[in-house]
Amino acid sequence: MDHHPLMSKPPRTAISPTREEDYPEWYQQVIKAADLAEISPVRGCMVIKPWGWAIWENMQSALDAMFKATGHENAYFPLFIPMSYLEKEAEHVEGFAKECAVVTHHRLEPAPGGGLQPAGPLEEPLIVRPTSETIIGAMYARWVQSYRDLPILINQWANVVRWEMRTRMFLRTTEFLWQEGHTAHATEAEAWEETRRMLEVYADFAENHLAMPVIKGEKTAGERFPGAVSTLTIEAMMQDRKALQAGTSHFLGQNFSRAQEIKFQDQNGREQFAWTTSWGMSTRMVGALIMTHSDDDGLIIPPRLAPRHVVLLPIYRNDDERAQVLPYCESLQAELRRQSYGGKPVQVLLDDRDLRGGEKNWQHIKRGVPLRAEVGPKDLAKDSVFLARRDTGQKQAIGRAQFVAEVPQLLAQIQQGLFDRALQLQRDHSRPIDNLDEFREFFTPRDAEKPEIHGGFAWCHWSDTADAATDELLKQLKVTVRCIPLDGDSEPGRCLFTGQPSARRVVFGKSY
RNA sequence: CGGGGCGUGGCUCAGCCUGGUAGAGCGCUGCGUUCGGGACGCAGAGGUCGUAGGUUCAAAUCCUAUCGCCCCGACCA
Numbered sequence: 001m002d003h004h005p006l007m008s009k010p011p012r013t014a015i016s017p018t019r020e021e022d023y024p025e026w027y028q029q030v031i032k033a034a035d036l037a038e039i040s041p042v043r044g045c046m047v048i049k050p051w052g053w054a055i056w057e058n059m060q061s062a063l064d065a066m067f068k069a070t071g072h073e074n075a076y077f078p079l080f081i082p083m084s085y086l087e088k089e090a091e092h093v094e095g096f097a098k099e100c101a102v103v104t105h106h107r108l109e110p111a112p113g114g115g116l117q118p119a120g121p122l123e124e125p126l127i128v129r130p131t132s133e134t135i136i137g138a139m140y141a142r143w144v145q146s147y148r149d150l151p152i153l154i155n156q157w158a159n160v161v162r163w164e165m166r167t168r169m170f171l172r173t174t175e176f177l178w179q180e181g182h183t184a185h186a187t188e189a190e191a192w193e194e195t196r197r198m199l200e201v202y203a204d205f206a207e208n209h210l211a212m213p214v215i216k217g218e219k220t221a222g223e224r225f226p227g228a229v230s231t232l233t234i235e236a237m238m239q240d241r242k243a244l245q246a247g248t249s250h251f252l253g254q255n256f257s258r259a260q261e262i263k264f265q266d267q268n269g270r271e272q273f274a275w276t277t278s279w280g281m282s283t284r285m286v287g288a289l290i291m292t293h294s295d296d297d298g299l300i301i302p303p304r305l306a307p308r309h310v311v312l313l314p315i316y317r318n319d320d321e322r323a324q325v326l327p328y329c330e331s332l333q334a335e336l337r338r339q340s341y342g343g344k345p346v347q348v349l350l351d352d353r354d355l356r357g358g359e360k361n362w363q364h365i366k367r368g369v370p371l372r373a374e375v376g377p378k379d380l381a382k383d384s385v386f387l388a389r390r391d392t393g394q395k396q397a398i399g400r401a402q403f404v405a406e407v408p409q410l411l412a413q414i415q416q417g418l419f420d421r422a423l424q425l426q427r428d429h430s431r432p433i434d435n436l437d438e439f440r441e442f443f444t445p446r447d448a449e450k451p452e453i454h455g456g457f458a459w460c461h462w463s464d465t466a467d468a469a470t471d472e473l474l475k476q477l478k479v480t481v482r483c484i485p486l487d488g489d490s491e492p493g494r495c496l497f498t499g500q501p502s503a504r505r506v507v508f509g510k511s512y
Numbered sequence: 513c514g515g516g517g518c519g520u521g522g523c524u525c526a527g528c529c530u531g532g533u534a535g536a537g538c539g540c541u542g543c544g545u546u547c548g549g550g551a552c553g554c555a556g557a558g559g560u561c562g563u564a565g566g567u568u569c570a571a572a573u574c575c576u577a578u579c580g581c582c583c584c585g586a587c588c589a
Contacts, residue, residue: 014550022583024582024583028582032523039580039581041580043579043580043581095588098588099587099588160589162588162589164587165586165587165588166583166585166586166587166588172588172589176589178589245588245589246589285589315547317546317547356547356551357549358547358549358550359549359550359551361549361550362550377548379548386548395549450583451584478585512588
């Protein structure tokens, strides 16, 4: 956009830099401006602040209800896992050993030079769980004797630790929070059914609560969960067009049950190994929420997950006006709270802090509250409020009664609008590619030094045959197969790289 | 763990090259005027310059080590 030299400066954005200017830095700034979280004194770990935590709590309660509705129960298993447990499943060890925190002592004592030093070495080191397949499997082995003991359908909400080289707030932290479901079944078919069911739950959650469109698919061998037979995933496109793995559901076959001897007698009296699954979704979803919807003025929270749906901003100049405006706001707040959205009362905050109106307003913009309603003497006179939508920036005066009546629909509209917008972005930056030059061009930034936002999802035929040249190209472009989609057309074709027959197109992209 | 960048009041940063009593803007506190999209004036508070050594009469500044953060790579939810 051109600006006349004498005209005012381009509109100021609350977040600087903008997404275009520096996406990773924008992401950090949104978190700071919305007061979601902060880096902590502990390397790689963050403090989740009340506003960020409230969003996570809403995610938890929605997911938890969905787990219960599909027959699961919550339980809790230890944070510490004996090191020997991890050793039982070969691929699992290989996948996680490098990133385990290890507890080797159980006591501190004064050190000779002052301070403290570890004392009391443990006979067997404990690892801090990076995931709980092994400890839970060990318990399942005790619990299962008969086919009548199956299935076991348990979920746990927990923290886990993975000692990553590089961390990013919410997306990859050393300690993170998640839920991990672990189930054991008598038959392969039933375990597979469970694996797919939970993928559907995740997709449902992502699309209907986060308003984040996802592609459901299967991971390739290289991207699979260590020890799994198959990993199903939901993949979402962030605004920088990179893919984010947003939830995974693993069919573990009998790999873990064999390693941990989860055995039972079937109806014929024969001993069998159980079939297990595991599935997880983490605080990474908060990062997904940020990168899917937020704009250059900060966070935008989809109403289904918003800790507050509406903030009322009373406007007054003196005590006289205050005495009129505040009671008006209080009764409006009470009326709004009697409305419900998403099966729960509409959440309303009356922000009567002693701050300037403009400043207050911006705080709520940056924090992503879906609706802001200014209420001042002028509105009182007309029995209306001045309503602003965070998603579109649209502002309008609306009659009080109408506002109260329409709040649920308005929130639903915002929820839908956010989903549509995100889906549009995904569609605009997805395309079938059948030629190698185009593939290369699609994923190559114009400025390699400071890559601009580029690329997206390339739907290509692919034969999954080992080929050094292909691996090299993908590595160079930093592109991976995000998933082999489960839905949609599956027209066969020829692999883009090798010319081998291919059953269907897979999704390529750069990823987080 | 490799490459690059950065650590100076709460935040963003200047000062470092060329050593000599620690600065700005924003924020914060108080008072006043303001208040419908980020107010203004006046008066204040606040920093042993990431940490530890070293060089020097003297170190934010020079040297060494170390820790942390950010970006890129390898690895991953």
